[in-house]
Amino acid sequence: MAAACLVLRRSLRAGQLLGSKPAWPQPPQANMSFATLSRGRRLALSTLGVVIAGGAGLALALHRSVKASDLELHPPHYPWSHSGFLSSLDHASVRRGYQVYKQVCAACHSMDYLAFRNLVGVSHTEAEAKALAEEFEILDGPDDNGEMFTRPGKLSDRFPKPYPNPEAARASNNGALPPDLSYIANARHGGEDYIFSLLTGYCDPPAGVTMREGLYFNPYFLGQAIAMAPPIYDEVLEYDDGTPATMSQVAKDVCTFLRWASEPEHDDRKRMGLKIVLMTTFLTAVIFYMKKHRWSVLKSRKIAYKPPQ
Known part of the structure; x- marks a missing residue:
């Protein structure tokens, strides 16, 4: 202990004689970084990182692949006549869609906001x-x-409700509550594409899948087991205008009606957007002309201010 104190005192005194601050002994530090490694070690570490990341991604993909949600299908995109920027709703289809709702859907589903x-x-x-x-x-x-x-x-x-309260609705549908259809086209991912696929997508369950009594297999429904029986089929009703009531036609009409119900301002919004685009184009042309031919002369002028006399 005495020897250590003597060495420390000599080092402090030597620092004072040299006119510098006393240097305390520092522990050895490891100076290692990725850039100081050799080329072989850097290549090995990079390969190890890629292998670990790829293995983690593969494990995640395999973990998801074994879930039952693999049976759920994403609805395809259909070429709706009202999907364009300047396309309006087919109001004849909206009329037929209301007839489908009244004769088929209104027995279970309400539309409280219409x-x-x-x-x-x-x-x-x-x-x-x-x-x-x-x-x-x-x-x-x-x-x-x-x-x-x-x-x-x-x-x-408002449109009459099929049941006086939610409890009565559940009791009549084996515990399932039929959703309100007022805004269903906006409340479901995919909109009318999802509704059309759901209505026409009923099929037999695949091998190894057993459905509980009162449930039906539909790959577009979350969980694939839906309590609603297939609501539409060919000639499920007779249209007032004589249109053939095929399954796809009935599904298309009711989807168009539900799109209008969810967005009654659909046509007005697109009409207003067209007016704004035309007005903006006209104003842009006028402003460009004024800047190019009227205001450009001000750039070449020199304005001099005389001091007051």
Whole structure:
């Protein structure tokens, strides 16, 4: 211990004599980096990193491949007539789609956010919409005696619900709650592509897959087991305009109707966008002309300010 103190005192004194700060003894440090390694070691470390990353990716891919979700299909994209930037909805198809909803879908699914007046000027005239509303008996009241009563429907009434409450809906559908269809085209990934694929995609389950009683196999549905029985088939109804009611035609019409229900401003939005594009193009041409031929002369002028006398 005494020898160590003597060595430390001599080193401090030597630093003071040299006019520099005392240098404390530093522990040895390893000076190693990727750049200082030899070429062979760098190549080996790079290869090891690539192998580890590739192995991790392969393990993740194999882990996903063994899941049952592999049976779920992504809906393809269909060439809808209203999918273009300047394309409007097929209002004849919207009219037929409402007929499909009324005769097929309304038995289980509600549309709480649509009223009969929304059909006026879109798929039906005002007289036709009134006639459709009057077909239903609407519970109203209370009256002057405090009692509820029924009356014929009016344009201001919303589409009637098939069940009085969600509990009754579940009890009638083996515990499954049919979703409301007002905004279903926006609420599902894929929109009308998903709905069309779901309606026409029922098939037999593959080998090794057993469906529980009351469920049906549909590869486009999450989990592939859906409680809704196949709702449409060829000639499931007879269109008022005489259009052949094939399965694909019925699915296409109801998808168009649900797109309009989810986005009633579809045509107005595209019409407004076209006006904005035309107006912007005109204003851009005018501004370019003014800058090129009217304001460009100001760049060559020299403005001199005289000091006040």
